[in-house]
Amino acid sequence: MNFSQHKHFIIAFVIAVIVYAVSYSWIEHRRVRKGAWEIKFVVETNTPAIVINEPALKIENVRITFTDENIATNFSATMDFEQPRQWPYEVPFGKVIFMDTTFLPGNVTFQLFGHEIQLLPRALAVDAKEIAWQSDTNIVLTRKK
Secondary structure (H helix, E strand, C coil), rough: HHHHHHHHHHHHHHHHHHHHHHHHHHHHHHHHHHCCCCCEEEEECCCCEEEEEHHHEEEEEEEEEECCCCCCEEEEEECCCCCCCCCEEECCCEEEEEEEECEEEEEEEEEEEEEEEEEEECCCEECCCECCCCCEEEEECCCCC
C-alpha cells in the first residue's frame, strides 16, 4: 500500500490529534483560571487563626480566629489548595476532610479545633451554617462544648 491509500487515515489521525490538543488546552484553562484557595495559618499572641484569600473571587483577608485555643508559640504557614490530594490529610490546627479541586477554587473542607470549615466559591460554611463572603472580616469561634 502506498501513501495515497492511507491518506484518509493519516488526515483523520492528524485532525483528531489537533482537536484533542485544542480541547484539552481549553478545558485545562477553564479548570484553573480562577486559581486556588490560599490559606494562611497563623498564631499571634497565642491565638490561632486562619486567613482566607481567593483573588479571582475578590475574597481577601477573611479571618477565622479560634479564641479559646492557646498555642504558646508564634507561627505562620501559607498553603494553597490547587493540586488534588488524597484526603483526609493533616494541616496546621487540624486536617482537610474533603477536597474537590476539579475546577478551581473548588471545595475544601477543614476540621480545625472541632469546627468544620468549608470553603465554597458561593459561600463560607462554618459548622454547617453558610456565611456570605465579605472581605476584611473576622469570624470568632469559641471552643465547641
